[in-house]
Every structure is written in C-alpha cells, then in structure tokens.
Amino acid sequence: MTQPPLLTVSDLRTYFYTGAGTARAVDGVSFSIGAGETLGIVGESGCGKSVTALSILRLIQQPGRLESGSKIVFEGKDLLQLDDAGIRQIRGNRIAMIFQEPMTALNPVFTVGDQIAEVVRVHSKASRRAAWDRAVEMLTIVGIPAPAERARQYPHQLSGGMRQRVLIAMALVMSPALVIADEPTTALDVTIQAQILELLAELQQRLGTSIVMITHDLGVIAEVASRVLVMYGGEVVEEARVETLFAEPHHPYTEGLLHAMPRVGRRQERLAVIPGNVPPPTAWPSGCRFRDRCPYAWDRCEREHPPLYQIGAGHTSRCHLADEPERRVRRPRAEATAATLVSPATSRAGDAA
C-alpha cells in the first residue's frame, strides 16, 4: 500500500465497568483498511466485533469507555480527539453504519423517505424538497421498485429485504468513505442475503467506498471480503488475505470456524462445533484466551499470552503454534475414546460432544 490507509485503529480498548466487574469487550485491537477495500471481521457472538464497530464511531454508551491509549485515525484525523460536533460531522457523512436488524433500525413512526432525507438534512443545508428528492434517488439506486411511492411508506409496509435496502440507502446517501456493516444480512433469508451482498458489492465498485463487514458467517466473508480479521475474546487472533485464511488457516479458532461451515459435496452427519462457549469478557482466561476450547493447547498456552506471530506476508496469528508447529496434534478429548474415533464419519461428532 503506497498511500496511507483510510482508517487505522491501533490498540483499541473498550472496557465496560459493570457491577460484575470490568468487561474487557475489546482489548487491544489494531487494524487498518485502505480506500476501496473490504475488510471482514469474523468471530462468534461476544468476541467484540460489534463493540469494535461502535467504538470507531464513538457510540459506546455508559458504562462503557474507550481506554486511553486507543487510537482511531480516519482520513488523518484522530476521531478520539474530536469534540461532539466534530464526531457528529463524521457519523453518517464520512463513516456510515448499517445495522443488523432492518426491523428495528428504522423508526416505525416516520416514512422511509423522511428517514433518508433526515440524514441529508443533518449533514447539508439542502432544502426539504431537495433532501426528499435525494432520498427517492437513493431508493432507486438501491434497487427499490416504485421508489417515489415506497418513499412515502412506513417501515412496516416494507419487507425485510427492502428495509435492509432502505438502511443501505440511509448509510450511503452522503457517499461516505467508509461503511461499517454490522451483520447486515443475518436477519434476512438466504436469497435476500445474496441480493443484499451483491448490492453492497456493486455500490462499493461504483462509489469506491471501503467496507468493514462484520459477520459470524464465513460464507459472507468469502463472498465479499479481501482481507479478514478473526476476533476472539476481544482480540484479533488471526489476520490474513481471504484466500490465505481459507486455504491455510493458522489459528486453531479459525480452523474450528472453518470446520463448522457446511460444505457442498461433503456428506456429514453433523457439523463440527467448537466445544464450549466464549468466556465472559469480565474473566478472560490467563495466557491464551482460547486455550480452554483449543484441541492443541499445552502448558505454555496457560502461562504465556501469545503475541501476534507473523506467519507470512500479511498473515498474522495469535498462537504459540507459530513457534512450535510440531504441537499441532489433536489432543484426544476425554470423551473421544479410541472406540468412537474408529469411524471417520463420526470423528467430528465425537469432537463436538
């Protein structure tokens, strides 16, 4: 990359100070994204993906706080140093966000046209009329048929897919440099999902927008992203180009996620799962945060918090296996006795139990 990246996040820490202790939801995340690039962020629920997204736009509410030392530089400006008016000027205008639930991210009591026009009026001196025209134009661009009529309708009169298109229209109306899409297709059924992803890709090509695509669905990542960040326990555990990640995943967590994906042409009784759950952010395990669920973990993982090891060009992984690759041998689980491992078809299921 010759020109400086559009957005650089370094050592982002977002902690929530709750009665149950300090939740370190995002704990030292760094990444950057170039102009026109699509960066995928994957991980299970509770890994800190959404909090990372909200932190970038400083939308974290009490009792959450961005810790000092965190730095978010966008177009050369440190977003954390801006005053309220300054950050409002960025939100929706230079960086926009698309939310997960098209059902609830729209205000039920205003027409969708009004809601798109509102964004225009917040960020420009456009007249009511001009803002409305722009809203209708955006509805056309996102592929809503009969946009002039649809603009006068309320969210409940639109289908889920159309509502998501409206949200995309709201996000793109000011032609932002960066769009953060937080699970934009999770609430939609599969055919609509594909359409929405296609639409985002088309709009990105046309407008040159950068996209941060947050999802737990590796299928979505494979389709849209060029680079992927895998998050676990509030940290980045692996970063790679998308082809590399799918071909040679390094981190056991990434490996687990890939195994948990259904594949066309492979018969499986059950999908593999990663045993256990993401630990609560108030109590990340010492050492490696994934070790309790890792099939390879050994004593070093408990003692030593792994740094991000360089695996290849643009490929990093937060796993001691980079140091000791010979340890990549599945440690048989207590339940997975030799008997259950006999049949290869059930070996995954045995792991999952």
Next chain:
Amino acid sequence: MTPMSDAPFREPGDGGNPAGLSPWRAALRTLGRDRSAIAGTVVLAVLGALAVAAKHVVPYECNAQPNIVALKNIAPSLAHPFGTDEFSRDVLSRVICGSQVSLSVAFLSVMVAATLGTIYGAVAGYVGGMVDSAMMRLIDALLAIPRVLLLIAIATLWNGLGIVGLVLLLGLTGWFGVSRLVRTLVISAREDEFVTAARALGASDMRILGQHILPQVISPVLVSATLAIGNVVVVEAGLTYLGMGVRPPRASWGSVFSDGMISFPSAWWTSVFAGLALVVTVLAVNLVADGLREALNTRQLPAR
C-alpha cells in the same frame, strides 16, 4: 441513476394499518370506530362549547340575586330548569358559568403538569446515571407527600388564591407521576436500535430526543393527561368545596355544590346538578382516555 438489481419482494402484511396512514391518522381512524369514545368526545365538546360561550348562553346572569326572598330555592321549572339556590341565583346559569372555571382550570393545570413532567422525565431518562438517580429520588420524596394535604396547606397559606394561582398550584403538584412515566418510556426508547442508528448517522442529542424519542412518549402522556383532567376537575371541586379554591361569588362546580349544601335537605336541586355535571365530565373524560389508549398504544410495528 438506474436501479441496480430487480428485487423480487413479498408484499408484507400490514399490521392493522393497511392504507399506510400516518400513525396519527391511523389512531384517529381507530378512535372513530370506538362508540363510547365518540360519546365521550361529544359530551366534552358540548360542555366545552357551553363553557366557552357561557356569557351568551346563560339564561340569567350567573351572580345575579334578583330577589332573595321571593325567588329563593325555587324547584326546577320552565323558567329555572335547574331551580334556584338560596340566594335566588339560577342554578343552570351557575353550573354553566362554573364549567368555565372548572374545565379551564383542569385543562390548563394538566397542560402545565404534563409539560413539566415530560421535560423533567425526558432529561432524567436521557441523561441517565447520577443525574437520573438524583432527579428520581427528589420525585420519590415529593410523591411521599399526600397531594390533597399539600394543596390544602398551600391554599391556606396562599391567601386569595386566584384562578391563575389555582392553575399553577394544581399544575405544579401534578407532574410527578408524569415525569416517572416519561422517564421510563425514554429509557426504553433510548435503547431502541433506531436511536443508535440515528446517532450513528450523525443526529444530535436534541434531534434524537425530539425526532426519535419524544414521538414515542407523546401517546402515553396524552392518555395519562386525559385521565388526569378528570382527576383534577374533582380535586379542584374538592378544594373549592372546602373553601380553598375558587372564591365566592365566582361559580365553579365545587362552589355551586357547596353553596347548595346549605339548603340541600329541603331543595335537592341546589347541589345535585353541579355534582351531576362533575360526574358526567369525569365519565366522558375516562371514556375518551380509554379510546385514546386503544387507538394509540399500538406502536406501528409489523404484526407479530
């Protein structure tokens, strides 16, 4: 620019609002189908019209005492449909004049209370944290004082309380409940995803409060304010009955009722009609409030 892709889309189910009316018009339409709410509205409209036009519709001057001896305590007749009172005043005229005071005091004081309560509750709920805790503990303390006792105490100290004084007194003691209601509504509305979405799109706090939060608060406040009008009409009558509200000879339903009590045992009409007016008003107000609740409490979200 041209459409990018042709989206096949399902026609969504329109939950109870097929025409895509604005929420207010949809509510009005629901209200229009509610017979008891219509009846209540008609009654209140008639009472309101009589109150506004009181000077022109009363058969006699409200405070006139034409003949204290000959025209005293006359039973209802064609000349005096509601009879006359102890001072030979026409009861019908006094009830009509009284409605002017009773209704306007109730309406205005509820406006004061609803406005104050909404502002206070919205600030507490939106700002949250320590500010919210402090503001709500104050409300708890104020709610611990029985309202009627507070009113009597202040009315006694505040000698010669006028109509404006009465409105302020009732308004300033009536907003605690509203503020609690609004605070709860604001706290829940603040967590709505579309509020976060609006913030993410660059809306300021004022805009978020005004555009996205208050519209959700208005309906419940409207319903509770309507109910409060019925309540305040009674409280004002009670205060006046106790001699601490409207001063004689000015008529209000409370004062007409209490004036009549002197001769009530022998001339029932002196008090009964003021009492009836009160009952009818409160009933009508409650019918309207119930209708409003029905019409407004459905948030315009898809069915199920």
